[in-house]
Amino acid sequence: MSSATIVNLPDQSTAKIPKMNYLSKENGLLSWLLTGDHKRIAILYLISISFFFFIGGALAGLIRLELLTPQSDLMATDTYNKIFSMHGIIMIFFFLVPSVPATLGNFFIPMMLGAKDLALPKINLLSWYLYVAAGILALYSMMTGGVDTGWTFTTPLSTHYVNTNVITTGIAIFIAGFSSIFTGLNFIVTIHKMRAPGMTWFRMPLFVWGHYATSILMILGTPVLAIALVLVVLERTVGIGVFDPAKGGDPLLFQHLFWFYSHPAVYIMILPGMGVISEVISTFSRKRVFGYTAVAFSSVAIAVFGFFVWAHHMFIMGISNYSVLIFSLLTMLVAVPSAIKIFNWAFTLYKGSITFETPMLYAFGFMGLFTIGGMTGVFLGTSGTDIHLTETYFIVAHFHFVMVGGMLMAFLAGLHFWWPKMTGRMYPEKISQLAALVTFIGFNLTFFPQFILGTLGMPRRYASYPPEFQVLNVFSTAGATILGVGYLLPVLYLTWSLKYGEIAGDNPWQATGLEWQTQSPPLTENFREIPIMDHEAYDYEWLERQKEKEVASVG
Amino acid sequence: MSDSPVMTQGVMEAAKHAHPPYQRHHFESVAQQADATNFAMWIFLLTEIMFFGGLFTAYLILRNWYYPAFVAASHQLNIGWGTGNTAVLISSSFTMAMGVWCAETRRKSGLVLSLVLTFLLGLVFLGIKTIEYSEKIEKHHVPGFHYSVQSFVNPASDPDSVAYGDKPLAMDMARKTELYFFLYFAMTGMHALHMIIGIAILGYMIFRARAGAYTNGHVTFVENFGLYWHFVDIIWIFLFPLLYLISRHQ
Numbered sequence: 149m150s151s152a153t154i155v156n157l158p159d160q161s162t163a164k165i166p167k168m169n170y171l172s173k174e175n176g177l178l179s180w181l182l183t184g185d186h187k188r189i190a191i192l193y194l195i196s197i198s199f200f201f202f203i204g205g206a207l208a209g210l211i212r213l214e215l216l217t218p219q220s221d222l223m224a225t226d227t228y229n230k231i232f233s234m235h236g237i238i239m240i241f242f243f244l245v246p247s248v249p250a251t252l253g254n255f256f257i258p259m260m261l262g263a264k265d266l267a268l269p270k271i272n273l274l275s276w277y278l279y280v281a282a283g284i285l286a287l288y289s290m291m292t293g294g295v296d297t298g299w300t301f302t303t304p305l306s307t308h309y310v311n312t313n314v315i316t317t318g319i320a321i322f323i324a325g326f327s328s329i330f331t332g333l334n335f336i337v338t339i340h341k342m343r344a345p346g347m348t349w350f351r352m353p354l355f356v357w358g359h360y361a362t363s364i365l366m367i368l369g370t371p372v373l374a375i376a377l378v379l380v381v382l383e384r385t386v387g388i389g390v391f392d393p394a395k396g397g398d399p400l401l402f403q404h405l406f407w408f409y410s411h412p413a414v415y416i417m418i419l420p421g422m423g424v425i426s427e428v429i430s431t432f433s434r435k436r437v438f439g440y441t442a443v444a445f446s447s448v449a450i451a452v453f454g455f456f457v458w459a460h461h462m463f464i465m466g467i468s469n470y471s472v473l474i475f476s477l478l479t480m481l482v483a484v485p486s487a488i489k490i491f492n493w494a495f496t497l498y499k500g501s502i503t504f505e506t507p508m509l510y511a512f513g514f515m516g517l518f519t520i521g522g523m524t525g526v527f528l529g530t531s532g533t534d535i536h537l538t539e540t541y542f543i544v545a546h547f548h549f550v551m552v553g554g555m556l557m558a559f560l561a562g563l564h565f566w567w568p569k570m571t572g573r574m575y576p577e578k579i580s581q582l583a584a585l586v587t588f589i590g591f592n593l594t595f596f597p598q599f600i601l602g603t604l605g606m607p608r609r610y611a612s613y614p615p616e617f618q619v620l621n622v623f624s625t626a627g628a629t630i631l632g633v634g635y636l637l638p639v640l641y642l643t644w645s646l647k648y649g650e651i652a653g654d655n656p657w658q659a660t661g662l663e664w665q666t667q668s669p670p671l672t673e674n675f676r677e678i679p680i681m682d683h684e685a686y687d688y689e690w691l692e693r694q695k696e697k698e699v700a701s702v703g
Numbered sequence: 704m705s706d707s708p709v710m711t712q713g714v715m716e717a718a719k720h721a722h723p724p725y726q727r728h729h730f731e732s733v734a735q736q737a738d739a740t741n742f743a744m745w746i747f748l749l750t751e752i753m754f755f756g757g758l759f760t761a762y763l764i765l766r767n768w769y770y771p772a773f774v775a776a777s778h779q780l781n782i783g784w785g786t787g788n789t790a791v792l793i794s795s796s797f798t799m800a801m802g803v804w805c806a807e808t809r810r811k812s813g814l815v816l817s818l819v820l821t822f823l824l825g826l827v828f829l830g831i832k833t834i835e836y837s838e839k840i841e842k843h844h845v846p847g848f849h850y851s852v853q854s855f856v857n858p859a860s861d862p863d864s865v866a867y868g869d870k871p872l873a874m875d876m877a878r879k880t881e882l883y884f885f886l887y888f889a890m891t892g893m894h895a896l897h898m899i900i901g902i903a904i905l906g907y908m909i910f911r912a913r914a915g916a917y918t919n920g921h922v923t924f925v926e927n928f929g930l931y932w933h934f935v936d937i938i939w940i941f942l943f944p945l946l947y948l949i950s951r952h953q
């Protein structure tokens with residue numbers, strides 16, 4: 149038995165944060181607001197998405213509080229509609245879509261490739277400004293009355309039957325869409341054109357592969373959402389009729405256009421998280437990811453299949469039986485690459501030297517919860533069971549298992565994993581392990597009862613429900629409280645660690661990625677000299693040899 | 704930047720020849736910079752295709768459903784103006800291509816001339832479009848409160864319909880012409896918006912080109928703008944047959 153940890157910190161009495169780094173290079177607010185540095189933009193994004201996460205979280209808290217009792221008593225039913233709509237809109241467009249790509253991806257893709265920056269730094273900054281503008285507009289529309297269509301803006305409800313701020317919210321999402329298009333565009337160009345010498349496609353970390361697939365989805369899907377929202381706005385303002393059956397239009401056309409983006413968007417939200425998990429699992433089991441090529445291509449396969457399954461959101465909306473049949477079959481196909489990933493991570497763990505630092509705990513959480521979320525997706529992809537389960541709490545539980553249990557866990561795994569590199573300081577290990585555990589327990593308590601509720605037939609999006617469902621709802625609300633604690637803890641101790649955390653040194657995890665072979669926090673230009681990649685990704689023997697060389701040269 | 708005794712390839716190469724002023728710090732070479740920005744432009748155009756794709760999808764579906772209405776409505780478009788505009792736009796693409804060539808071969812006056820011509824042809828296109836739009840406004844063919852189906856339920860009242868021998872449409876089908884006109888305005892309007900943005904950038908480029916930019920070997924901006932301009936042109940090449948030409952004589 150080796151020691152139970154791989155953490156290797158420098159001697160705390162002598163160690164110092166490097167004087168020259170990307171944080172200390174320039175000072176003042178303007179040096180941040182006008183920066184072209186991908187690392188600083190990542191930090192800006194991290195602050196802004198955390199802000200929106202807590203707004204979305206507060207709204208989720210209100211939803212759970214209302215559902216504590218069968219009657220609609222905390223708020224009016226109209227208000228409840230607005231609360232869950234804004235919860236969905238904020239969490240999806242302002243947290244989940246940019247969460248990993250715009251923060252960790254922005255920070256680490258150039259570093260992993262051995263580049264000095266993303267290919268288009270100004271476009272990167274522009275994308276953050278668009279995000280902020282969109283966020284402010286969304287908050288403005290929320291405070292001046294909100295929107296109650298659900299995050300899906302389903303026509304004709306959104307165009308004819310509600311009188312809330314559909315237009316402003318639609319414009320906000322339109323703008324946020326361009327922010328995500330620019331992020332995706334930047335990543336694709338960077339991955340194609342900015343790789344260091346020797347960094348071939350199959351030497352790239354799987355995190356980069358995950359983001360490559362994500363970016364494809366972003367640039368191909370988001371414009372379609374943009375035009376769909378433009379049409380909704382025009383339908384409301386001018387009354388153009390494309391979605392209006394009275395004028396010969398077709399409300400289903402909106403659904404097709406919307407889900408053509410929004411189903412791939414599900415993969416935009418999960419693929420970067422899968423990239424994080426690949427890095428974490430490999431590092432904390434000291435093994436190359438099993439079946440590297442298969443995992444890399446499974447990301448691309450998810451991206452490709454993701455474009456051919458959108459109509460499974462519309463099984464009960466009057467599409468033809470043949471479409472249902474075909475889309476049901478295609479939907480099953482997506483399960484294959486997802487399963488490849490889960491199996492390969494499991495095989496990576498097999499005979500690895502596993503240690504249980506916080507990122508690894510979150511990664512385990514991801515593997516378990518994502519598997520449940522994915523498997524229940526098969527229930528919903530099968531048209532027979534879908535007719536019973538859709539629009540019930542089963543579907544709510546399903547996508548929260550994937551999005552919160554999957555993506556949010558992956559985001560936290562990645563945040564803890566790269567925190568020492570981003571800030572130069574370690575987070576406190578014990579309390580963060582506790583937070584990971586609390587999150588896992590709270591999550592299961594919140595969302596597992598919802599599977600049962602859905603199977604029993606409790607519909608989603610109602611402020612009141614029959615009294616026999618109350619017990620399970622009380623469980624769910626209690627779980628949400630625990631989950632809330634689980635999310636507040638990292639904010640507290642990560643902020644604390646900025647000042648009091650232990651000095652991390654260059655490579656506290658003994659990880660192999662290029663981002664770990666430079667100082668933490670990194671220099672503005674990332675590397676003192678452009679690295680030359682002369683080994684495969686996840687080559688732990690190469691790392692050992694590097695260390696021996698270092699010892700020899702120092703000696 | 705490098706205080707290490709071991710210099711790697713990239714750094715040595717960079718040290719060998721000084722950076723031209725237009726090379727951004729994070730690129731290894733001008734070639735890499737040009738390559739990356741060019742590639743980015745192509746990807747941006749890909750997103751534009753997807754953006755217009757939504758409108759084209761709506762057009763194709765609704766056209767299949769309401770074929771008679773779409774045929775009758777398309778007879779209201781002036782094929783002369785449409786063909787003229789196509790010619791104007793293709794010429795502007797030619798002058799733009801000349802501009803790129805002049806920039807690459809460092810001909811300053813040629814570049815300025817090409818850009819000015821492209822600018823003017825762009826304005827001519829928008830001018831013709833304005834004439835076409837005003838015809839629609841006069842005939843109450845703009846979707847909305849003032850929309851009138853007069854030309855379609857009673858074609859005899861409208862010389863354009865008479866010219867094509869249109870038969871009267873039933874009221875419910877005639878009302879579908881409004882969808883055609885909405886798509887007409889949405890698609891050509893979105894196209895015109897791209898033209899306006901392009902013309903604004905052209906104005907800026909003329910200003911810069913006169914000061915000697917783009918003819919110093921750094922042509923990426925002109926090249927990428929050329930790609931954009933040709934893309935906008937190609938969108939029109941698809942809009943013109945779909946809106947004006949097909950089923951013209953049915």
